[in-house]
Amino acid sequence: xxxxxxxxxxxxxxxxxxxxxxxxxxxxxxxxxxxxxxxxxxxxxxxxxxxxxxxxxxxxxxxxxxxxxxxxxxxxxxxxxxxxxxxxxxxxxxxxxxxxxxxxxxxxxxxxxxxxxxxxxxxxxxxxxxxxxxxxxxxxxxxxxxxxxxxxxxxxxxxxxxxxxxxxxxxxxxxxxxxxxxxxxxxxxxxxxxxxxxxxxxxxxxxxxxxxxxxxxxxxxxxxxxxxxxxxxxxxxxxxxxxxxx
Numbered sequence: 413x414x415x416x417x418x419x420x421x422x423x424x425x426x427x428x429x430x431x432x433x434x435x436x437x438x439x440x441x442x443x444x445x446x447x448x449x450x451x452x453x454x455x456x457x458x459x460x461x462x463x464x465x466x467x468x469x470x471x472x473x474x475x476x477x478x479x480x481x482x483x484x485x486x487x488x489x490x491x492x493x494x495x496x497x498x499x500x501x502x503x504x505x506x507x508x509x510x511x512x513x514x515x516x517x518x519x520x521x522x523x524x525x526x527x528x529x530x531x532x533x534x535x536x537x538x539x540x541x542x543x544x545x546x547x548x549x550x551x552x553x554x555x556x557x558x559x560x561x562x563x564x565x566x567x568x569x570x571x572x573x574x575x576x577x578x579x580x581x582x583x584x585x586x587x588x589x590x591x592x593x594x595x596x597x598x599x600x601x602x603x604x605x606x607x608x609x610x611x612x613x614x615x616x617x618x619x620x621x622x623x624x625x626x627x628x629x630x631x632x633x634x635x636x637x638x639x640x641x642x643x644x645x646x647x648x649x650x651x652x653x654x655x656x657x658x
Contacts, residue, residue: 448540
C-alpha cells in the first residue's frame with residue numbers, strides 16, 4: 413500500500429511538538445497508531461518503521477518525545493555521545509509531561525478524518541515501548557505493541573519514578589510484548605515481573621521472546637537482527653489486524 417508523509421505541529425503546555433504522520437495514500441478510513449520512537453527520536457530507522465506500519469493500512473502519528481528540551485526536528489545520533497544525550501533528555505522530562513503528550517496525539521488521531529472512530533492503538537520501541545505501555549492506560553487505546561520496553565518494573569522513565577507497573581490493572585485493551593533474551597536493559601527478572609503483572613491483572617497479552625539484543629529492530633546498528641525483526645513483524649501485523657477486524 414502506498415503512503416503519504418507529512419509533519420504536523422501540536423501545542424502541548426505551550427511547547428511545539430512535531431508529529432510525523434504516515435498514512436495510506438488511498439482515500440478511506442483506517443485505524444490510527446500512536447507511534448513512539450526510541451531515545452534518538454525520529455531518525456531514518458524510526459521513520460522507516462513508521463512508514464512500514466502505515467503501509468499495512470494505518471494512520472501512524474509519531475511525536476518527537478523530547479520536544480520540550482530539543483529543537484524541532486532534532487535527530488540524536490545513535491553513537492556514544494548520542495546515547496548519553498538521549499538518556500539525559502529522557503531523565504529530565506517529568507512523567508506527567510510524557511502523559512500529556514500521549515493525550516495530545518490521541519486527540520489528534522480522534523479528530524483526523526481518515527482515522528476510523530474508536531480504532532486507535534499504540535506501538536513503541538525502547539523508552540517508546542514504555543510510553544506505549546503507559547498509553548494503554550487510556551480508554552481510547554484498544555491495543556499496545558511494546559518492543560523491548562525499558563524501565564517498567566523499576567519505574568525508570570523520566571524525572572522521578574514512574575508508577576507504570578502499579579497501574580497495569582487500568583489497561584483495558586490487548587497487549588503484545590516483544591523482548592530480546594540477550595537484552596541487558598530488560599533482564600530476565602524484569603521480563604518475569606512484567607509478564608506476571610499482566611497475568612495477575614488479567615490483561616489479554618502475548619509475549620514473544622527472541623534470542624536478540626536490545627534495539628534489534630533498529631536497522632542501522634550492530635545489534636540489528638533481520639530474522640528476528642521479520643519474525644516480530646509477522647506477529648505484530650496479524651495482531652493489529654485482529655484488533656481492528658470489526
